[in-house]
Amino acid sequence: MPTLADRHDALLLDLDGTVYLGGQVIEHVGSVIEATNARGIRSMYVTNNASRPPAEVAEALTAMGVPAAADDVLTSPEAAATMLQQAHPAGARVLVVGALWLVESVRQAGLAPVELVTDEPVAVVQGHSPTTGWPQLAEACLALRAGADWVACNNDTTLPTDRGLLPGNGSMVAALVAATGLQPRVAGKPERPLLDEAVARAGSSRPLVVGDRLDTDIAGAVKAGMPSLMVLTGVNTAADLLAAPPERRPTHVAFDLRGVLDADRVRSLTDTQEPEPHSWRVTVSDTALELSSADSRTGDDLSDGAALAALAALVRQGWASEVTEVRAADDTAAAALRRCGLAA
Structure with missing residues (x-):
């Protein structure tokens, strides 16, 4: 019986809840990725996290025993910067609300990051940063009211930490939505730009999205028209899967990532003829x-x-x-x- 690894040429992997949990690698993940890499299947780590650059993420994964290079990691700031690059000419000024990696992503896209509305930005880009406060939101508010384009790295309302769930970028985005009545274009999951860029970077024609969250990973795959595997190692449970609306329904389910390589450890939720x-x-x-x-x-x-x-x-x-x-x-x-x- 063919395995998922036989049917796909790239794995678009979520991180928290899929690859690691609470700072510890999830059992079997490292060995599965080593095996799929050996078969020529590209592993792309696709994350909504807007604060850490790819090299830092790859270094942390490698230290956990998970094979990763900087080019294997794609973050929402990179996808957001690509969206801005496609909409505005080189050198255009972009007001950045977020961490240093978001500033650098904008710069690498050939755009000019700025901090003040008096710099006359043509766009605002917003990502999570623990130092974001009223002054930064005020500058963004003024720029948006003046007609600037608006791209959010992600719309995650909460951020998982070792202290529990804390306000995420979506909560800060909601403050500007309330203040302006506007809505941003969103780069990260569950919107499709991040996944589309991951497919392009991997050179994939048969990608598989792998994640633990129905509202981001799986919903993003559905929007992008990509098959998906839900692993029961993180946030969402089998009970959540039973109650999932059509826009959050995965193609396959497995207890863990071994389902990619072992046909007995994964089940299709769409193929009623599966033995x-x-x-x-x-x-x-x-x-x-x-x-x-x-x-x-x-x-x-x-x-x-x-x-x-x-x-x-x-x-x-x-x-x-x-x-x-x-x-x-x-x-x-x-x-x-x-x-x-x-x-x-």
Whole structure:
């Protein structure tokens, strides 16, 4: 049975929740990427993070045991700078609200970064920086009210940190939306410019988007018309997957990144003809999806493939019926639900 690695020539990988979590590499990620790189499959690390340059990200990944060079990392400031470069002539002045990497990205795109509205900028670009305050937002507000173009690196309202979720760039963007009544063009996921640039940089014709978040990684893939793999290693869960609206539905699901190389560790959510390693039946009522098994194996005997087959069967029926509650008809089904993190 062909693997995802057989079908794709590039992996567009999210970072937090997909490659690492809490500053630690997720198990199996390094070995999978080494194996796919050896097969000529390009790994591109595609991140909404607007504060760290690619070389710094690549260095951190390498220190974790994940193969990465600076050219393998694409950040939202680079995509935002490309959007500005395409819309404005060389040397055009751009008011930058963000970190030093955003300033440098604008400069590398042949544009002139400025800080004040009196510099007569033709555009405003906005990315996350922990030092952004009222004075910077005020300058941007005046420039936007004067008719400047507006590009946001991303619209993430929160930023995950070791202290918890803190205000992200989207929260700062929302302040300017409230002050101006305008809306920016957005470079990062779930909008498609970042993914489109990653495909171009990788020289890919068969990319696969890999991520843990339905609202950014998977929604971005859907908007870009690219197949996607949701890994259950980060933010979103199997229960979230069951309730996902059409614009946030992945093509495949796996417990972790091993699903790229091992056909038994991944399941298609769109291919109803895919061979299954286990016989499951899902009965739909008005209130619940009931999972039953034709096999008497215990939970300890269930492979990842069998558990994922149960999840895929539930998801397909859930998406068709819009029923998201689940229950088990037998002990084997109950074991599969537990393995998937689904409360019966």
